[in-house]
Amino acid sequence: MEPKYKRILLKVSGEALAGDKKTGLNYDVITDICQSIKKVVDAGVQVAVVVGGGNFWRGRSSGAMDRTRADHIGMLATAMNALALADVLESLGCDTRVQTAINMSQVAEPYIRNRAVRHLDKGRVVIFGCGTGNPFFSTDTAASLRAAEINADIFLKATLVDGVYDKDPHKYDDAKKYKTLTFSQVIGDELGVMDSTAAAMCRDNHMKMLVFDLSRPDNIYDAVMGEDIGTVVYEE
Numbered sequence: 001m002e003p004k005y006k007r008i009l010l011k012v013s014g015e016a017l018a019g020d021k022k023t024g025l026n027y028d029v030i031t032d033i034c035q036s037i038k039k040v041v042d043a044g045v046q047v048a049v050v051v052g053g054g055n056f057w058r059g060r061s062s063g064a065m066d067r068t069r070a071d072h073i074g075m076l077a078t079a080m081n082a083l084a085l086a087d088v089l090e091s092l093g094c095d096t097r098v099q100t101a102i103n104m105s106q107v108a109e110p111y112i113r114n115r116a117v118r119h120l121d122k123g124r125v126v127i128f129g130c131g132t133g134n135p136f137f138s139t140d141t142a143a144s145l146r147a148a149e150i151n152a153d154i155f156l157k158a159t160l161v162d163g164v165y166d167k168d169p170h171k172y173d174d175a176k177k178y179k180t181l182t183f184s185q186v187i188g189d190e191l192g193v194m195d196s197t198a199a200a201m202c203r204d205n206h207m208k209m210l211v212f213d214l215s216r217p218d219n220i221y222d223a224v225m226g227e228d229i230g231t232v233v234y235e236e
Contacts, residue, residue, distance in 0.1 A: 004226035007046040007120060009147035010037070010156045011140065014054035014081055016214050023055055025084050034088040036217040037125065040224050041094055046120040048150055049127045050143035051085060053077030071135035075102055078139060082129035083107065095124040101133030101142070113149050120150065140198035148205040155207050156223055157194070158214035163231035164193045180232045183209075193233075208234040 012033065019026035040047055056077035057070075079100050086096045097119045098108040109115065111128060119126045131142040140157070147155040161169055162177070164186070169175040183203035187196050193211055202209055212219050212230030219229055 001225055003043050003045045003224050005045060005153040005224055007150065007152050008048070008154055008156055008224060009143060009150065009152040010047060010049045010158065010220065011143040012049060012051050012158050012214070014052040014056060014077065015160070016158060017081055017084065018055035025055065027088070030084060030088050032217040033214070034085065034092055036220040037089065038092050038094050039221045041123065041125060043224065045224055046123070047125045048116065048120060048146060048152065049085065049125065050139055050146055051078055051081040051127060051129065052139040053081060056080060068135040075130040075133070078131060079104065079108065079129040082127045085127055089125055096127065097124050098127045098129060101130040117150055138195050138198060140194040141201060144198045144201040144207065147207055148201065155202065155209040156220065157209055157211045158220065159211055160213070160215065162213035164191055164211050164233065166191070178231045182235050183233055184235065186233060203235045206235065208232065
């Protein structure tokens with residue numbers, strides 16, 4: 001069976017890396033995720049990853065702290081997660097590079113688009129840390145930006161639910177799951193799957209996104225192989 005996509009951008013939230021612990025790093029969970037990424041790489045697919053930082057820090061809940069400083073702390077949290085992912089991927093035999101949007105040359109490469117694409121062409125997993133490098137932008141926006149920059153075939157957004165719903169399925173039993181929808185609907189109906197900046201970037205750059213559940217890590221592989229999972233979001 002041939003993969004449906006040649007190059008993907010995978011967004012993994014920081015919370016997903018914590019597992020049931022809710023905070024910090026759960027290496028059993030991270031290993032399961034990385035094993036699925038390795039299956040994708042072994043299938044000949046080029047993989048880039050953007051990782052969040054919510055398992056260490058959430059800027060919007062930082063109280064009276066200056067927003068810019070709070071966001072900078074969040075960027076550093078994503079760098080820690082990127083290094084953890086790289087460590088596990090390398091232990092599984094994946095050639096991996098971490099690139100950060102904030103210069104920290106002792107631990108990671110600076111983000112350079114052409115270098116990232118070259119790594120992908122050579123079969124390396126590239127993990128992008130520190131979001132966009134700017135405050136006031138979410139890691140979803142960073143993922144949308146990087147997906148467009150590297151010409152990814154699809155943006156895979158791994159979440160804690162199995163798709164996009166018209167309301168929170170954890171709170172409402174009658175929540176309806178979408179099979180497909182547009183980024184204009186995501187913005188107009190305030191569906192909450194991603195912030196409006198990220199949705200607009202995907203829409204304006206004709207990026208396709210698949211939202212799916214990461215509680216079963218093999219869904220990453222199934223998504224790449226074209227299995228019918230999650231919710232597909234795209235603009236006509």
